[in-house]
Amino acid sequence: MNSYHNNKLEKNRLKKISIEGISKSYGEVEILKSISIDVLEGEFVAILGPSGCGKSTIFNIVADLEDCNDGKVDINGKLSYMYQKDLLLPYKTIIDNVSLPMILNKEKKNKVYEKVKPYFETFGLSGYENKYPNELSGGMKQRANFLRTFINSNDIMLLDEPFGALDSITKDSMQRWLLDVRKKVNSTILLITHDIDEAIMLADRIYVISKKPSVVKEEFVIDKFYYNEDKLENIVKLKKEILNLL
Ligand SMILES: Nc1ncnc2c1ncn2[C@@H]1O[C@H](COP(=O)(O)OP(=O)(O)OP(=O)(O)O)[C@@H](O)[C@H]1O
Numbered sequence: 304m305n306s307y308h309n310n311k312l313e314k315n316r317l318k319k320i321s322i323e324g325i326s327k328s329y330g331e332v333e334i335l336k337s338i339s340i341d342v343l344e345g346e347f348v349a350i351l352g353p354s355g356c357g358k359s360t361i362f363n364i365v366a367d368l369e370d371c372n373d374g375k376v377d378i379n380g381k382l383s384y385m386y387q388k389d390l391l392l393p394y395k396t397i398i399d400n401v402s403l404p405m406i407l408n409k410e411k412k413n414k415v416y417e418k419v420k421p422y423f424e425t426f427g428l429s430g431y432e433n434k435y436p437n438e439l440s441g442g443m444k445q446r447a448n449f450l451r452t453f454i455n456s457n458d459i460m461l462l463d464e465p466f467g468a469l470d471s472i473t474k475d476s477m478q479r480w481l482l483d484v485r486k487k488v489n490s491t492i493l494l495i496t497h498d499i500d501e502a503i504m505l506a507d508r509i510y511v512i513s514k515k516p517s518v519v520k521e522e523f524v525i526d527k528f529y530y531n532e533d534k535l536e537n538i539v540k541l542k543k544e545i546l547n548l549l
Contacts, residue, residue, distance in 0.1 A: 317344040317379060319459050319491040320365060325374035327360055333516040334360050337374065340510050340519065342459075342493050347485065349494045349506035353549055357517045358495040362463050365493070380491070383456035385448055387464040391436040397447050398423075398432040404455035419454055425487055426450040427480060442473040446480070453488070462494045466501065478504050499542050503530055511548050520548045 320342040327335040334357040342348045352358050363369040365376055366384050383404075391400045398416060399406075405415040423429045426446050436444055445465060452460055466474045478501060485492070496502050502509045509523045523541070530537050 318342070318377070319344050319346075319379050320493060321377040321379075322361070322365065323375050323377075325361070325364060325371040325376065327357070327364065327369075327371050335364075335371070336516040336518050338512065338517060338519055339374075342491055344491055345489055347492045347494065347505060347507050349496055349502035349509045350512060351496055351499060351502045351509050351545070352512035352517060353514055354497055356512055356515050358497070358512070359463055362461055362493075362495050366461060378459065380458040381456040382459045382461060383452045384461035385452040385463065385465055387467040391444060391447055391451075393436050396433050396435060397428065397439070400436065401447060401451045401454055403451065419450075422450055422453065425484065426453075440473070441469050442477050442480075445469065445477060449481075449484075453490070457488055457490045459491045459493070462492060464496055465494070467496075467498075474501075481505060499545050503538055503541060509545075511545055513549070521545075 318341050320340070322338060322340040324337045324339050325335055326333075326337055338361060340348070340350065340361075350358055350361060360369065362384070364371045365378070366382060367376075391397070392403075395403070398419065401419050401422075402412070402415045405418070406412060420432070423432055426449065428443065428446055428450065431439060431443065431447075436447070439447065449465065452462075466477050469477060482505065494502070494505060503525060506525055509525060511520045511523070512518065513520050523545070530541060
């Protein structure tokens with residue numbers, strides 16, 4: 304595979320996440336087999352693979368929640384992460400939920416409010432600061448979760464199936480929303496998904512991984528000029544190619 308990073312234009316861009324040949328087994332069961340993945344500064348990269356192939360295991364190793372048996376991970380910056388079922392505390396308002404990481408970091412509440420308030424507009428949550436989670440729709444709750452992740456660190460964000468629990472209409476609007484937010488922020492994002500459409504729609508680059516023991520099967524650069532809703536035939540072709548790999 305001729306890696307994207309060998310391209311001269313990309314050579315000087317900072318690697319925010321470098322995963323080099325990681326392997327992981329649980330007892331006798333081999334889950335990951337020498338997986339290598341890079342994420343450059345400001346990039347949106349998706350790891351796409353079938354259910355149970357070890358995507359969350361990669362995520363946990365990157366977040367340092369689990370050790371790998373072999374290989375290494377280098378993180379250049381501050382990580383935050385969001386899970387599919389990230390929960391908002393029901394007895395706290397949205398602004399308090401979003402502020403939680405900073406409050407836990409012993410920052411003063413008023414100062415934290417000042418910092419987070421402007422982002423309610425960016426994240427489409429304006430007017431919902433003092434509402435409680437049960438007053439928000441599923442999509443809005445995920446936006447609030449997303450904002451909390453962003454507040455924790457907007458440098459590098461790991462998103463594990465962030466829209467997996469949403470119905471398909473809400474999911475579609477959330478994906479469009481995320482593309483829009485991304486234009487306003489300069490975060491580096493690593494997304495884990497088993498949804499091919501989601502990966503193509505959101506990512507600049509996709510790593511397709513196989514069933515376990517998982518290996519990287521292929522890396523795709525998603526040029527949005529070539530893969531967009533006006534050129535559906537290109538998307539269909541790419542989807543077929545990816546499906547054949549899975
Ligand atoms: N602590 C553990 N002990 C034993 N096996 C585990 C452990 N954690 C995960 N596994 C196994 O490792 C495999 C990969 O799990 P993982 O959750 O990383 O997959 P995934 O690709 O994220 O799955 P999904 O898409 O369904 O969320 C699964 O077969 C799972 O049963």
